[in-house]
Amino acid sequence: METLIQQFINGLVIGSVYALIALGYTMVYGILGLINFAHGDVLMVGALVALQTMMFLMGMAPGMSPLVMLAIALLVAIVVCMLLGFTMERLAYRRLRNAPRLAPLITAIGVSFLLQTIAMIIWGRNYHTYPQLISTTPLQPIEGVFVTPVQITIVIASAALMIGLLLLVNRTKIGRAMRATAENHRVASLMGVDTNAVIAFTFVVGAALAAVAGVMFASNYGIAHYGMGFMPGLKAFTAAVLGGIGNLGGAMLGGVMLGLVESFGAGYIEHLTFGFLNSSYQDIFAFIILGLVLIFRPTGLLGERVSDRA
């Protein structure tokens, strides 16, 4: 029973991080039909920039309270990632909006590897230990079940951000413009929406969420390096597809579900395969789920049916 609860908690924590990343994928996909392959690497940049800032602050103002330090680092990471998101859209994707369909995706893959390479040049190949500015001393709310303050913070902060995003999209003027653009670019621009600005805005918001997710991810595992964005990126994409790509609520649901599946899967895979596979296979769950969803319900759990018009 304790393990069950424990795995639920672990799954929920990592699932909320996936959900945050998945939102970025889903927003961009909803509006452009593009899988922004480099989205996971924005997360990595966010984590590493925050790390750099924290190191800098620790050197400059050693007496600063950890929370303030974290807030500043987070802010810097968010700003840098927003700029990055904006630049990517502006320099690469915008020119490819009417290109043959494989071109944007191939470019996105190139951007992803370029970001990793640049990160490798700046921060080297090694793993950096991530400063734990929020306590990682586990609490024991139930006998035998552990949860750290970092984990609690992650879940709460993700929930808050997601609610904020939903409000942004559903209640504000720019949100309405985003929905209109997602519905139909041409019509939206005829109605006076500056679709270019909306698209850029979407990238920027997605990048900001990724920055936060990056800091969370690195804090949770206590480690960061240039390739750290790849797996969570892929998994978040899976989450977005699972929930129904293009659908915000779907991305959140998909993220949390994927986190849970992974957590339970890793815990039980040995029993399920009679000891043949162990938890080092944890990463394959996401791919298997992705495959299954795409085959049996390509529109995802909450997605609408879209058909290719003849």
Add this chain to the structure above:
Amino acid sequence: MITLLEARNIGKRFGGLQALSDVSLTIRKGEVYGLIGPNGAGKTTFFNVLTGAYTPDGGEFVFNGSELPVGKPHKVVGRGIARTFQNIRLFRELTALENVMAGHHIRTKAGVWGVLTQNRFTREEERLTTERAYELLKYVGIERFAEVVSKNLSYGDQRRLEIARALATEPQLLALDEPAAGMNATETAQLKLLIEQIRRDGITVMLIEHDVKLVMGLCDRVAVLDFGKKIAEDVPAVVQRNDAVIAAYLGGGKHAH
């Protein structure tokens, strides 16, 4: 008169929109059958369902006495139904000739083994395919563009190429979706001649068209769709005077071109 195609109670729904409801019609061998109606009436949808691009919600098609497979476009083509698209869909990077050659796919057999070994059968088949494709380009009158990449052809020539490609599948029924759209008067006149020729060569034609003159001049019989329902079916002269039809065209507020 022999029946070639019989549509029985075809229905198709898109979400809340009933694009086709209970459409039944019969096409006889050798005729040119017009399918007209205001914009959004469901004409293209009918083609899509007929050719297997969409699966109907209800009803069935009987072609040459037996039922057509549902949702399997390549099998429908094999049975002898070919189509063109309202918004031209050519293979952009292929030349005109290659487009038509691709259209011959279903009537040829060469497989990987034959292709890799380039055996007699494959070489011969390839030669015949090329020749036939060339003949078809000539038939529709664009053989001089045989080696032009199709995306570089003019609009009218692209439409004719699409017809040639459809003919390459050796159909008994050729379904044309607004072939005259975007053509000027001369091109339309040539198109009319072409369709007449196709009919003389024994291929039944089903024609969606907004150009009233063309429809009246070409079609033996015409069916009218409005909001997914068949509201009339008769010879052009009669349909033209049908009150429901006139109301549909005027009432819809969307005039034909």
Add this chain to the structure above:
Amino acid sequence: MNELAAAVPWLGKRNPMAARWLILIIAIVAPFIAWQFGKSWVRILDFALLYMMLALGLNLVVGFAGLLDLGYIAFYAVGAYTFAFLASPHFDVHLPFWVILPLGAGFAALAGIMLGFPVLRLRGDYLAIVTLGFGEIVRIFMLNLNYPVNITNGPQGINMIDPINLFGWDLSRNIQVTENFTINSLFLYYYFFLLAVAASIVFIQRLQISRVGRAWAAMRDDELAAKAIGINTRNMKLLAFSLGATFGGVSGCLFGAFQGFVSPESFSLMESIAVLTMVVFGGMGNIAGAVVGAFVLALLPEVLRDVAVPLQQTLFGHVLLDPEVLRMLLLSLAMILMMLLRPAGMIPARARYSHDHHLSNKLKQGGAK
């Protein structure tokens, strides 16, 4: 070969025949030139040929059939591991080369079909991600299948793989011609791989100009229209997947035997991306592009290694960008810049899907034109 000849600058258009001979001569003397710079350069050429074969196979899938496969390297891995299992002390099996090669190709083709079946209904970009996932799954299995039963020997990989042996002729032995003239084994491999690449080119060219190649191109350009003219797109996609995989499997076998050991490290996503970049760089959908792309992008990182590293030493006193970083930088920039500036690739030859001699015969008969 025609495409390749036409791609030769200046000469290609004026005198295709001469261009052809030029290519042939270059291909034959290349290792001798490389030898002048050192033995390792011949080795690099050998690898470049393997990359060419991979690029040719991937081009078939991506360029001809329009299916973006990001897990292509998995088929290379299947070939390499098949060879390693069946010709090494690992299981103590030593089957002959000519037995393993078809097996490796066959297993890779099978893997292609297995991957293809479920995913072929997917749209292009989903397909890319799922194939990427497939590549990663294969790699995860290679890394971890050393426990509880040791199948792949985990991250260490498999060593001491038998060399290629053509009916008793061991390609890994230098041939002593006279006292002071030996033909290095690397040359033997070079010419053997060259033959393999040449055969691949012939096969792929035949496929391209055929009923099959046209069906692929049709499907790539407009899937719905392809269905509407009677192409069974599912079967054609499966065919593309499995044939592409076959080329991957064959080059994997050659790779395993040539290198003598295999480990999961050689089959990372980066390698899939590298091969894709070669295809994109040369020009998707044409054979010359795949060949040139593979040649340039397999060699350039090595040249950089030789040039840029000492250059950095002298300029900055230490190495800022190590060769691996340079390679990644080069590949990712190549991919982005090509897509933005020259999406048709360096060799934007239009691939032919019909024999012009058939048409010219027809034209002569008809007296038209």
